[in-house]
Amino acid sequence: MRAGNLALSNTMPLDTGLDVRLACRTGALDGVTAGLAPGYVQGNLAILPRDWADEFLRFCQANPKPCPVLGVSDAGDPAIPALGADLDIRTDLPRYRVWRDGVLVDEPRDIGALWRDDLVSFVLGCSFSFEEALLQADVPLRHHALGCNVAMYRTSIQTQRAGRFHGPLVVSMRPMKPADAIRAVQITTRLPSVHGAPVHLGYPAAIGISDLAKPDYGDAVPVEAGELPVFWACGVTPQAAIAAARPPFAITHAPGSMLATDLKNAQLAV
Amino acid sequence: MRAGNLALSNTMPLDTGLDVRLACRTGALDGVTAGLAPGYVQGNLAILPRDWADEFLRFCQANPKPCPVLGVSDAGDPAIPALGADLDIRTDLPRYRVWRDGVLVDEPRDIGALWRDDLVSFVLGCSFSFEEALLQADVPLRHHALGCNVAMYRTSIQTQRAGRFHGPLVVSMRPMKPADAIRAVQITTRLPSVHGAPVHLGYPAAIGISDLAKPDYGDAVPVEAGELPVFWACGVTPQAAIAAARPPFAITHAPGSMLATDLKNAQLAV
Numbered sequence: 263m264r265a266g267n268l269a270l271s272n273t274m275p276l277d278t279g280l281d282v283r284l285a286c287r288t289g290a291l292d293g294v295t296a297g298l299a300p301g302y303v304q305g306n307l308a309i310l311p312r313d314w315a316d317e318f319l320r321f322c323q324a325n326p327k328p329c330p331v332l333g334v335s336d337a338g339d340p341a342i343p344a345l346g347a348d349l350d351i352r353t354d355l356p357r358y359r360v361w362r363d364g365v366l367v368d369e370p371r372d373i374g375a376l377w378r379d380d381l382v383s384f385v386l387g388c389s390f391s392f393e394e395a396l397l398q399a400d401v402p403l404r405h406h407a408l409g410c411n412v413a414m415y416r417t418s419i420q421t422q423r424a425g426r427f428h429g430p431l432v433v434s435m436r437p438m439k440p441a442d443a444i445r446a447v448q449i450t451t452r453l454p455s456v457h458g459a460p461v462h463l464g465y466p467a468a469i470g471i472s473d474l475a476k477p478d479y480g481d482a483v484p485v486e487a488g489e490l491p492v493f494w495a496c497g498v499t500p501q502a503a504i505a506a507a508r509p510p511f512a513i514t515h516a517p518g519s520m521l522a523t524d525l526k527n528a529q530l531a532v
Numbered sequence: 533m534r535a536g537n538l539a540l541s542n543t544m545p546l547d548t549g550l551d552v553r554l555a556c557r558t559g560a561l562d563g564v565t566a567g568l569a570p571g572y573v574q575g576n577l578a579i580l581p582r583d584w585a586d587e588f589l590r591f592c593q594a595n596p597k598p599c600p601v602l603g604v605s606d607a608g609d610p611a612i613p614a615l616g617a618d619l620d621i622r623t624d625l626p627r628y629r630v631w632r633d634g635v636l637v638d639e640p641r642d643i644g645a646l647w648r649d650d651l652v653s654f655v656l657g658c659s660f661s662f663e664e665a666l667l668q669a670d671v672p673l674r675h676h677a678l679g680c681n682v683a684m685y686r687t688s689i690q691t692q693r694a695g696r697f698h699g700p701l702v703v704s705m706r707p708m709k710p711a712d713a714i715r716a717v718q719i720t721t722r723l724p725s726v727h728g729a730p731v732h733l734g735y736p737a738a739i740g741i742s743d744l745a746k747p748d749y750g751d752a753v754p755v756e757a758g759e760l761p762v763f764w765a766c767g768v769t770p771q772a773a774i775a776a777a778r779p780p781f782a783i784t785h786a787p788g789s790m791l792a793t794d795l796k797n798a799q800l801a802v
Binding site: 441 | 710711713714717718721729730731732733734735738758760
């Protein structure tokens with residue numbers, strides 16, 4: 263997950279959200295952003311045409327655990343000042359995904375050539391922030407120890423439909439000892455803007471997961487004896503809802519290539 | 533658990549902590565206090581001679597989840613003004629237990645005849661307060677629905693020893709659906725003065741409980757399919773520590789016959 267460093271010149275610092283954005287903007291950074299700008303909030307990106315944006319915002323409002331909104335742009339404006347003074351959403355992520363009619367058509371390094379006056383950008387909270395809080399509290403995360411991606415599953419829980427946006431709740435799973443699971447509930451409860459408390463623990467079948475060893479996204483992460491699988495609402499949920507709604511045009515971040523903001527994780531706790 | 537009402541005259545209100553204390557003081561109330569003075573904090577009682585009290589307070593300080601201290605008296609003083617302006621600890625509980633050298637010797641209605649100038653009273657938070665908070669949040673409690681006592685177990689977790697006081701952590705168990713277990717962690721985390729968050733969930737064997745159907749105290753409460761057993765530190769822990777320490781003289785409340793205070797449950801959340 264530290265592959266993002268590989269494409270960097272050794273002299274460029276990546277200590278802040280601004281550092282990461284500038285590295286993306288200049289083309290120095292191509293890869294994932296996990297572990298970069300420690301302490302800074304990173305976000306999922308979804309860009310939609312104005313005539314889909316209002317419905318998507320209602321979808322997020324109705325499903326705040328998978329879709330916690332950190333910031334929304336004005337239509338056509340590539341800036342989101344609340345998330346970064348100089349932020350330019352067209353250049354400041356390492357890599358993007360372009361969707362037409364719900365189908366992935368390209369993965370460009372910037373989206374300047376695709377920009378339109380009717381595009382609205384949504385930045386949603388991501389699990390990197392609560393994972394940092396868990397690690398700081400000495401709650402171990404196996405996918406970090408294994409150096410792999412978190413395991414994610416489509417569940418039998420349906421999101422609240424809003425207009426054309428609908429679909430299953432997607433969850434991420436982290437195996438934990440019971441005392442750590444309790445601690446993790448306490449810690450993530452205070453972080454509603456980055457998915458908040460778990461939605462489920464134990465019994466995968468109760469939420470429609472038949473085999474933990476076969477995640478729908480990410481990597482399989484083993485649950486050891488005496489551990490419980492703990493499930494959080496996941497930022498893949500809105501991507502699945504966009505894929506189901508099939509808007510004629512949409513842009514998201516590429517997996518793991520997040521927007522680094524000027525917000526600090528330490529500011530998020532309620 | 534509503535048996536306490538049976539001994540009452542029909543005309544005496546039991547709406548407040550003071551009502552319950554006065555009913556005890558006048559002899560009108562003999563029984564358990566569950567369900568009386570709704571909204572008011574009830575507490576476990578432990579009375580020890582001064583030369584044992586400092587060690588017991590250290591034991592409580594070292595084990596705040598099973599032994600959350602709500603109030604401590606001056607030696608020889610039957611008042612605890614912080615818990616009730618007029619409170620007289622010698623008369624204001626329905627029934628007491630008297631212990632000599634760790635052995636139960638009597639269960640009197642008041643302890644005026646036993647009072648000594650060296651006795652220190654400790655009032656500890658009890659689960660009635662967090663159960664009220666859970667019920668108000670629509671988290672169902674099966675032992676309430678069944679009209680029986682909560683199931684309690686001695687665990688393999690040892691308390692922190694303080695002088696002569698030591699022994700196993702005793703826990704209470706409430707079966708819950710996973711989403712309710714998460715909600716219960718959130719709610720009880722804010723109530724550290726009445727046992728706080730659970731200490732364990734799932735896997736009884738991990739804390740030395742071999743058979744949930746055979747509790748060490750209270751009644752067996754079935755865990756249904758799809759539910760997790762959720763375990764909280766229990767106020768029986770200090771009673772077990774007193775029994776293990778065998779002080780020459782001690783007084784506690786009789787099971788279920790708590791001290792009703794003037795504190796409100798709604799004031800407890802941190």
